[in-house]
Amino acid sequence: MTRLTDHKTLGIAYATTAGVFMVVGFLLMLLFRWQLAWPGQPIAVATAIFGETNAPGGILLPEFYYQLVAMHGSVMIFLAVVPMAVGALGSYFVPLQIGASGLAFPRLGAAGYLLYLAAGVLMAASFVLPGGAANSGWTSYPPLAIIASSGQTVWLVGILMLGVSSMLGAISVLATIVAYRAPGLTLMRLPFFVWSQAMTALLLLLAFPALQGAAVFQLMDRVAGTSFFLPSGLAVSNTPLAVSGGGNPLLWQHLFWFLAHPEVYVLILPAMGVVAEVITAHARRALWRYGLMVGAVVALGAWSMVVWAHHMLLTGMSTTLSSFFQITTMAVSVPSVILITSLVVTLWGGAIRYTTAMCFALAFLPMFGLGGVTGLPLGLGPSNLILHDTYYVIGHFHYLVAPGTMFALFAATYHWFPKVTGRRLDERLGLVHFIGSFVTMNAVFLPMFLMGIMGVNRRMYDAGLQYQLAEPTLAWNPHMTWNAVALGVFQLVFLVNIVWSAKRGTPAENPWQATTLEWATTSPPPAGNFAEPPIVTGAPYRYEEEGA
Amino acid sequence: MIGEWINRWLPTPASAHAAKFDSVLAATHTEGALIFLSWLVLFAIMLVKFRARPGVAPGKPAGQRWPLVAVAAVVLGDVWLLAGSALPAWFERARPVPAGAAEVRVIGEQFAWNFHYPGPDLHFGRTTPSLITAADPIGIDRSDPAAADDYVLIGILVVPVNRPTVVHLSSKDVIHSFTLATMRVKQDVTPGLPVSTWFTPITTGSWEVGCSQLCGLGHYRMRALFDVRTEEEFQAFVADEVSRLTAP
Numbered sequence: 010m011t012r013l014t015d016h017k018t019l020g021i022a023y024a025t026t027a028g029v030f031m032v033v034g035f036l037l038m039l040l041f042r043w044q045l046a047w048p049g050q051p052i053a054v055a056t057a058i059f060g061e062t063n064a065p066g067g068i069l070l071p072e073f074y075y076q077l078v079a080m081h082g083s084v085m086i087f088l089a090v091v092p093m094a095v096g097a098l099g100s101y102f103v104p105l106q107i108g109a110s111g112l113a114f115p116r117l118g119a120a121g122y123l124l125y126l127a128a129g130v131l132m133a134a135s136f137v138l139p140g141g142a143a144n145s146g147w148t149s150y151p152p153l154a155i156i157a158s159s160g161q162t163v164w165l166v167g168i169l170m171l172g173v174s175s176m177l178g179a180i181s182v183l184a185t186i187v188a189y190r191a192p193g194l195t196l197m198r199l200p201f202f203v204w205s206q207a208m209t210a211l212l213l214l215l216a217f218p219a220l221q222g223a224a225v226f227q228l229m230d231r232v233a234g235t236s237f238f239l240p241s242g243l244a245v246s247n248t249p250l251a252v253s254g255g256g257n258p259l260l261w262q263h264l265f266w267f268l269a270h271p272e273v274y275v276l277i278l279p280a281m282g283v284v285a286e287v288i289t290a291h292a293r294r295a296l297w298r299y300g301l302m303v304g305a306v307v308a309l310g311a312w313s314m315v316v317w318a319h320h321m322l323l324t325g326m327s328t329t330l331s332s333f334f335q336i337t338t339m340a341v342s343v344p345s346v347i348l349i350t351s352l353v354v355t356l357w358g359g360a361i362r363y364t365t366a367m368c369f370a371l372a373f374l375p376m377f378g379l380g381g382v383t384g385l386p387l388g389l390g391p392s393n394l395i396l397h398d399t400y401y402v403i404g405h406f407h408y409l410v411a412p413g414t415m416f417a418l419f420a421a422t423y424h425w426f427p428k429v430t431g432r433r434l435d436e437r438l439g440l441v442h443f444i445g446s447f448v449t450m451n452a453v454f455l456p457m458f459l460m461g462i463m464g465v466n467r468r469m470y471d472a473g474l475q476y477q478l479a480e481p482t483l484a485w486n487p488h489m490t491w492n493a494v495a496l497g498v499f500q501l502v503f504l505v506n507i508v509w510s511a512k513r514g515t516p517a518e519n520p521w522q523a524t525t526l527e528w529a530t531t532s533p534p535p536a537g538n539f540a541e542p543p544i545v546t547g548a549p550y551r552y553e554e555e556g557a
Numbered sequence: 558m559i560g561e562w563i564n565r566w567l568p569t570p571a572s573a574h575a576a577k578f579d580s581v582l583a584a585t586h587t588e589g590a591l592i593f594l595s596w597l598v599l600f601a602i603m604l605v606k607f608r609a610r611p612g613v614a615p616g617k618p619a620g621q622r623w624p625l626v627a628v629a630a631v632v633l634g635d636v637w638l639l640a641g642s643a644l645p646a647w648f649e650r651a652r653p654v655p656a657g658a659a660e661v662r663v664i665g666e667q668f669a670w671n672f673h674y675p676g677p678d679l680h681f682g683r684t685t686p687s688l689i690t691a692a693d694p695i696g697i698d699r700s701d702p703a704a705a706d707d708y709v710l711i712g713i714l715v716v717p718v719n720r721p722t723v724v725h726l727s728s729k730d731v732i733h734s735f736t737l738a739t740m741r742v743k744q745d746v747t748p749g750l751p752v753s754t755w756f757t758p759i760t761t762g763s764w765e766v767g768c769s770q771l772c773g774l775g776h777y778r779m780r781a782l783f784d785v786r787t788e789e790e791f792q793a794f795v796a797d798e799v800s801r802l803t804a805p
Contacts, residue, residue, distance in 0.1 A: 071774040146771045152748060153731040153773060240749020242686050245730045246667065247694060249686055258732060258747050292607070293615055297624070323734065324745045325752040328651040332644055339635040346631045353600060354624040358616035360609035371604065375597060382589035389643035391581040391650075394743050395567065398734060398769040464568045464738040466769050470777040477765060478568050478738060553618070 013122060014115035017534065020101025021429070022122055027093035030129055034084040035500070039493060041077040044069045046490035048471040063141065071470045075144040076136065076160065078468060082147030083164065086272065087171050088129045090410065093418055094279035095175075095213070096122065099182050099206045102425065105527035105534060106200045108191025108543040113184035121177035128170035135163035146468065148265060151238035151258050155230045156245055165228045172217045172224070179210035191526065193545035197303070200525045200549040201296055204303050205282025208310035209275050216271040216314065223264035230256070237261075259324055266317035274313040276410050277377075278306060280417030281348055284370045287420045288352055290523040291367035292359035295550035297351050305347040312341050322393050331390055338388035345381055349374060364521070365439030366423035372447055373416040380408030383458060398468075401461020404454050412450045419446070419503070424521065426507075431532045432514030438506040445499030452492035456485050524551045560587035571764075571785070572740040573757040577646045579741070584642045588634045596627070654755045658721035659791075661714065664695050665726070665733035665746045668775035670766050671695050672714050676706030676799055689729075708798040713782040714766055716758060717791035723755040734769035737783060743769055758785040 012018045043052060051067030058064075063073035100118060104111055112118050135142040140158025143149065154161050186199075186207050226237035234252065238261045241254030289296055296302060318326065318334045353374060361367065383405040386392035396402065419442070426434045465479045472486050473479025519528040526549075530539050560583030570579055607616075662673035662681055671694050675681045682704020688696035694711065697704050716722040726735050728748040736743045740756045768779035786794065 071777070075771075075774060075776075144774075148771075150732055150771070153771065156731070243730055243748055244666075244686050244689050247689050247691055249689075250730075254749075257749065259750065293609075294618065297619055298621065323743055324747060325750060328648055332647065335643065335647070336639060339639055342631055342635060343628065346628050350624050350627045353596075353603070354619045356603050356607050357619035359607045360613075360615040361604065361607050362609045375593075375600065378593055378596065382593045385589050385638070386582055386585040389581060389585060389638060390647035391578040391643055391741075392585055395578060395582055395741060397743055459566060462563060462566045464767075466736075466767060468771045468776060470774075473777075475778050475780050476767065553615075 013119035014111075015536070016100050016104050016112040016115065016118065017429075019112070019115075019118055019122055020097050020099075023092050023096035023100060023125075026122075026126055026129065027089050027097055030084050030088040030133075031090075031093070033133065034081055034089050035497060037077045037081040037084065039490075039497065040069065041074055041081065042486075042490040042493050044074055044470070045472040046487040048474055072141065072144065074470045075146075075468075076142045079143045079146050079149075079164075080132070080136075083132065083143065085410075086147065086276070087168070088125075088132065090276055090414055090418070091175070091272075092125055094276065094414065095182075095206070095209055096125065096178060098202075098279060098283065098418075098421055098425075099178070099209070101429070102527055103182055103185060103203055103206050104189065105428075105530070105538060106203050106525055106549075107186060107189060107194055108526045108529075108539060108545065109185060109189035110537045110539065111189075112181050113188055114181045117177040118181040121174040121181070124170045124174035124177070128167040128174065131163055131170075132167040135160045135167075138163065148269070149227070149261075150265075151227060151230065151261050152243060154227060155239060156250070162228065162231055165224045165231070168224045169221060169228075172221045175213045175217055179213040182206055182210045183214070191543045191545050194526075197300065198545055198548055201285035201299065201302060201306075202279075202282035204306055205278040205285075208306050209278045212271040212275055212278075212310050212313065216268045219264045220268035223261055226264075227261065259321070262321050262324065263318065266320045267314075270317040270320065271310075271313045273406070273409070274310060276414050278310065280373065280377075280414040281306070281352070283417045283421040283424075284352055284373050285355075286523075286525065287366050287370035287424045288355055289550045289552065290424070290521045290525075291364055291370070292356050292361045293552040294355050294357075294359040295548060295553060297354040297357070299548070299550075302348060302351045305344040305351070309341070309344040309348065312337070312344065316341055319388055319393075322390055323397055335389055339385075342381065342385070349378060349381070362521075364423065365434070365436055365443055366420045366521075368440075368443045369416045369420035369423065372443070373413060373420065376408055376412035376416060376450075380405055380410075380413055383408065396461050398466055399461035400457040400465050400467055403467050404457030404461060407454045407457070411454065412447070416446075419443075422507075425527075426510065426514075427517040427520050428527055428532050428534075430511050430514070431516055431518070432510055432512075433517045433520055434506050434510045434514060438502055442499055442503045442506065445502070446496060449492040449496040449499065453489050453496065456482075456489060460485070525549050558583070558587045559590040560584055568738040568764075569760075569762070570739065570741065571758055571760045571762060572737075572742070573759055574646075574650060575739075575741040575759075577649070581638075581642045581646050585638055588638060592627075592630060592634065654723050655721050655757075658723045658755060659717055660723045660725065661716070662695075662725045662727070663714070663735055663746070664729060665735065665768070665772075665779075666694065666729040667731065667773045668768075668779040669694070669711055670714070670735075670768075670779070670781040672710040672781075673697075674708050674710070674795070674798065675703075676708060676802075677795065678703060678706055682707045686729075694729075706799050706802065708802055710798075713784065715784045715786060715791065715794050717788045718758050718761045718785050720788065721755050721757045723753055725751065725753045727751045731772050732770050733772050733779065736767035736769045737764070738767065739764045739783075745770055761785045761787060 055064035055067040142160040143164035145154040229235040236256040239256045243250040319338045664671040680703040683698040683701040726746045728746040733746045744754045766781035
């Protein structure tokens, strides 16, 4: 317990736990991708592993399939990517990058981790409940989620715990950035990664309470007979539902997306911060127009709080209101484009070193770009109507988060592994990992855009077997699934690299000759981080001075 | 352009407003592709040109202003998409339904679509949840005179061509989403919040009604047939359904 109050131990604990959940989320995906590729075909060992209720005769039942889908989304977002991008990278590198000896409120930080761990174990364990884990999608729309089996109750309790965890972590990180900066480290001298973490923490702090409230309401609707989200006159399976009614299911959607849209930026902003650090160090360049980028990241975070209802354009809201959200949604592309443009233009005139870290950071840019561009038709009413709830949406947000944020997390691992361990990851294995991940991820997600345009809906247990319009796409699914399997194999290469290099990798202090503060101490940093408190006299990126 | 080429994969556009909606999709794809592809070319050139080479000193950083052309292009593109394409098409759909429309009540439930027709009197009879049975999934109150000629189809929607059809949507249990891909109609159906939408089919044909909102374990099979017939065929269908009501 006491050791978790050290920010480096805390960061490594977050990274390890989030890594385990990433594998869990990935395996859930492989299971439902099997079902999508070969609907109804038995998996030989499935009954032995998942039991008669989930997979009789090795065939995954819809009951089980919808648990896999809901939990893949929940695990990946709440238990894997956010804890990795915020909990692990934020806790470990924010204090180092600002020349601090640790986090402010270290006990809050530690409590945040323990709550996250408990919530994660609880949510994962809900698979063994009668009726299994939550099965109403990661969005948990009522009334479906309220009449769902008991896994949903555990999901709600888990979300409540994760919300508290995120807020504790956010307070700790924000206080650290405000109060613990080294002498001379003014706000406009902060590494961009620190800015991205500050905005992320602010978003978590402001947006999560909305979902906290909503989760309590939904929990009460499930266990205490209230009707916050249940209207009068419901009849399920032709039997009137014994509830008082008078509630509104759309209220949940507003509260949910008020968190869940900013949550997307919680996934993206730290990734942009990482890419900024990696690109500057590996192209020997200061960030192009640092001040403009800081303005853009603040604007992007703030603006992300007024676009939430673009997820709800087809709920029947008035044309005026939906127009408002279409306009705010289009406007969000402006700070996004400023950030992406600045990152790319930073390369201008540089000396790009094609390390694995740099390859992943560079690949992030077009992958994120594709995710952003495909957000345009989804943000506009008429084209949203055509594509809403199709595979196009899945392609869109996975390009932002899978080859997007995940690539940034890989870049961060290759870039900062020497900082944490004092040894480099192997570059040859890294190259295999990069090329393999790049090719297979695109092979999985690119066809989804076309499937969506053809009208194939998401969340189909049988991949759309019942629908005429899905017929031509059924044959694509096996290829996508094989690529997902191959993607897993390439991640094994990554894991082997981590385990092997931690013991046997080439020793390195600052292999990238990076100029940000985290490299101004030994690798790994000693207790207290800096032998002497550093004094900052200039900008974070000073690559042009050295002549590279 | 690129957007029109991508649109070839859309389901057949078969309603009066489909072409306009498709043009919004085409415009966004064209704009997105132009920006993305030109950016990609520049990016690729930079990756080669600015690679580290031993003995070659790095060049000067980019100027402060010219890269902002990309930002300006995106702003102009966004304004053009919103004002020139998306919002006009969106507001046009919000206009009142033209006179002479056919009307159908659509009641969604796990995992079926029920279609309630008003019959020749064009008035919907009363429905009451307490009258719902397995045989009558929407609970028609036959004591209401307006209900005498009402009929209910389960799993097939039949509408006339070249005449607007208004669908009055409601759900008995959870949120569904009424989807007619070829009509470019998709509308969430939230219990407790009845909502209407309308469309005018411009060709006859047989397609499908889908559900686009996760509604439970059978969501994937919540599909119905959707027939657009000529006016004569439609009148014959109405007469046939009404005659079945009076048959012993």
